[in-house]
Amino acid sequence: DAGVIQSPRHEVTEMGQEVTLRCKPISGHNSLFWYRQTMMRGLELLIYFNNNVPIDDSGMPEDRFSAKMPNASFSTLKIQPSEPRDSAVYFCASSLYRRTPGFEQPQHFGDGTRLSIL
Amino acid sequence: AQTVTQSQPEMSVQEAETVTLSCTYDTSESNYYLFWYKQPPSRQMILVIRQEAYKQQNATENRFSVNFQKAAKSFSLKISDSQLGDTAMYFCALVYVRGFQKLVFGTGTRLLVSP
Numbered sequence: 001d002a003g004v005i006q007s008p009r010h011e012v013t014e015m016g017q018e019v020t021l022r023c024k025p026i027s028g029h030n031s032l033f034w035y036r037q038t039m040m041r042g043l044e045l046l047i048y049f050n051n052n053v054p055i056d057d058s059g060m061p062e063d064r065f066s067a068k069m070p071n072a073s074f075s076t077l078k079i080q081p082s083e084p085r086d087s088a089v090y091f092c093a094s095s096l097y098r099r100t101p102g103f104e105q106p107q108h109f110g111d112g113t114r115l116s117i118l
Numbered sequence: 119a120q121t122v123t124q125s126q127p128e129m130s131v132q133e134a135e136t137v138t139l140s141c142t143y144d145t146s147e148s149n150y151y152l153f154w155y156k157q158p159p160s161r162q163m164i165l166v167i168r169q170e171a172y173k174q175q176n177a178t179e180n181r182f183s184v185n186f187q188k189a190a191k192s193f194s195l196k197i198s199d200s201q202l203g204d205t206a207m208y209f210c211a212l213v214y215v216r217g218f219q220k221l222v223f224g225t226g227t228r229l230l231v232s233p
Contacts, residue, residue, distance in 0.1 A: 033221075043209065043223040056220065089161060106153060107221060109163035 002026070004110035006092050012116045018080040021113045024073055025094030033107060034067055034077050035091040043091075049075065050097060082117045089114050120145040122212050124224035131200045132232055138185075139195045139227045141210030150214045152186065152193045157226075158206040166208070169193065200231045 005024040093107040131137035210224040
């Protein structure tokens, strides 16, 4: 089975430009997560979706960040306008969630997008 | 609030030896899961092992095993017969059974396996 697929793998762009990161979760998974990883702050959860609905976006740093999940097989994380401090590795992860005690599936991560804002 | 603490920023071990990575956590929940993820230089996040809090038996996966002490809120990872490919960052993480799966990660331990 294909894992979580993220694109692009690397992105270099100039400050002020719009950046769009893409994610295709594992087929059949109903939860999707966007994380940001930096040396200073480690792994931070930005937002997560369940059944395409955003459940918690409290980790989104500011209004310049937005995320969408138009269907079960695709999600985007957009930064507009981008700033140098947004440089980080962005991970997408997916899992299967069921509201059944004792049932849990771990999150599977994509390979990440390394974003560099000049 | 729940927290996960990894107090060892870096560790070194020689090939074929055993190493233990520490993790402590704080939570008021009684039912949760704990994980160890590995992040090699390729930056993939790879699930190494998981433990259900309601199970007393420690999880094992080949050369990887955990020492889960629920009362002490401790969850250490033991790597036996270390291999060069084990060189990576290791993250401890916690998620509740109740509610959606919001993983809380520790800050990571960088493990270097040398020949």
